[in-house]
Amino acid sequence: MSARIPDVARKAAFALTASTALLLSTTACTGQASSSGASDDASKEQTITFWHAWSAPNEVKAVKALVAGFEKAHPNIHVNVVGNMTDDKINQALRAGGSKAPDVISSFTTNNVGKFCSSGALVDLNPFFKKSGIDPNTTFPKAMNEYTQYQLDRCAVPLLGDAYGLYYNKTAFKKAGITSPPKTWTEFEADAKKLTITQGGTYKQLGFMPDYHGWETTTEHYLGQFSPTYFDKSGKSTIATDPAVTDALTLQKKLVDGLGGFTKLEKFRSGLGDEWGPKHPFQTGQVAMQLDGEWRLGMALDAKPDFEIGVAPLPVPDDQADQYGKGYITGTIAGIAATSKKQNAAWEFVKYITTDTDAVVDFSNAIHNVPSTLDALKSPKLKYDPRFKTFLDIAANPNSTSSPASVNGGVYLTTIQQLGYDYESGKLTDLQAGLKKAAAQIDTDIAQAK
């Protein structure tokens, strides 16, 4: 008898596991509903849920005002707003669906657009744009129009944007005898050296913090000034063949070496205040020039620095001097969840917050981001510090660039970033070999994701 019981138990356990396996194979096959057939009635009384990532009190207030404007225009649609949502939480909710899941989401990461589109997590908005008679190509600035779609699948729309430029310490410039912000990287390099004042083994004032870990000085932000292609028509990585990438990485390495070397710079960097705090090194005067987004102006002014802040576009390569004024563009995106059962109502909301000129302008005024439609960029209602105009011009500049959406999100950018780390630290000496290897890696990663 005693020998028989475990046998029975074992059989029962096997039956249970086998049945769970069967259960699994059936539950796992739950695909998403087709995106094109939204059939809900947007004129009915209803509530939609909107998830966003903003968290600062003034930002949350601005979102509330934006939603209030929409509800006034569409009295039958109510919006349940949920803030401070990270991309990871949004991803999870888009997968799970359900009654509490968002109908409309917004995210700060344009890098995820390719993933959102190719997986079908967000619906293709092309049919909605067509139905409403809006042409995205003439509504949004070029770069923003590009980073919100993947292979003609427009699963996202730009909801305000970020443009990158150069902040400089006017007072330090005067002291160093520099009269205007640098327009080419050669001028920039010379200015950065002039502005650097060493003190013992470290710096009293560093002209520029070139390290890829220096917050916004990431590989793709440098690359933006060189207009890289990233991928060819067949979708293969071009980083090993596109001279823009070699030029950008070489320039950064030159800056690192010229300003004191990697180890010394990294040691200095690790002791600097954090990016979002009041002790940001540009604000404290420890760094005289800073590659940063338009939001830095407000933050730097709030910190009341004891110097005058200057703003200009970032320099361009010497052979692209005619393109001075361009910059790297990214921004917040919005989209409609594939699991949403109220897609038409959700579209009304998305349409309002992203294409209604006054709504976009008001929201931009409230949170100091760059407006994301061509009309809003020109709107007389736009209120800003005269220096902010630099960023509006960068955003509207047709030469401004962004990083294209890819099937696996920003994985290719991480690979380039990794190569950048290895090159700046001196771990990698043969740049061409490194680029070839990285390009092969990008192609493999994309093949794996398809």
Add this chain to the structure above:
Amino acid sequence: MSALTLRTKRRRSALRTLAFLSPWLIGFAVFFAYPMISTVYFSFMHYDGFKPPTWSGTKNWTYVFESYPFFWPALRNTLWLVVIMVTLRVLFGLGIGMLITKIKTGTGVFRTLFYLPYLAPPVAATMAFAFLLNPGTGPVNSILEKIGIPAPGWFNDPNWSKPALTLMFLWGVGDLMVIFMAALLDVPKEQYEAAELDGASAWQRFRFVTLPNISPIIMFAVVTGVIAAMQCYTQPLVAGKVASGVIQGAGTMFEPGYPEHSTLTLPQLVYNLGFQRFDYGSACVVALVLFALSMAFTALLMRRRGGLIQAGD
């Protein structure tokens, strides 16, 4: 008794046994068998969490082992933590435990002092260590520089990031200390007295009395330590992020194991592949590797344990 009634009786008895076993069976099926089988199943599928999974054969396996650039560094780091960190933690925990049992006065104070760090939330503890060990402004390096010792880069130097992590885990050794103290106080006094009468030295008393008596506890500490080291996720992630200056904010990307992959662990890869890249298949492969490693280590240690216990008896 007829054959029929015997069979009924047997069936009844079997059902009763099953009924008693059912809580365990259900738990086993739901929390072990089902996830396990699904992990194996998905490791052979292409699945992004949205579209239905499709069969991809061994593609995920070859991707993880041959093409995913972070797998081998993460495996090496995880093994480093398992071997070096666990050994040091056990030695340090045992050492502190022994010292405190020897102290005559103020035991409570020391016990509290050594146990308290264990209660610190992992993220807060890591941030505190990143601050203390900051190569540019941290107090540890300024002291080291003052007394003329070359100050390491700690979390900013690939050669020092794992030792820095280990240092932090040694600081939080309170849990092991308590267990070892209990075990040490349980060693029969007579055995020490007998050994002393035989003229045993302090080392011999430790080697032939203390060690055999507490060997099951050491094994427990090692096995649980190995499993915890395999699952090490939060601390290296936070340390890498803080030291790299990347704060999870607008548009920042996952930056694996700053500096130079030195703080990358296998659980981080599971998260990165599954929840950030939407590549569940490859995430399942890494999870299975982790599972197989844990099983192998535990099995190896359990075999050793048998030997040690016999030596103790």
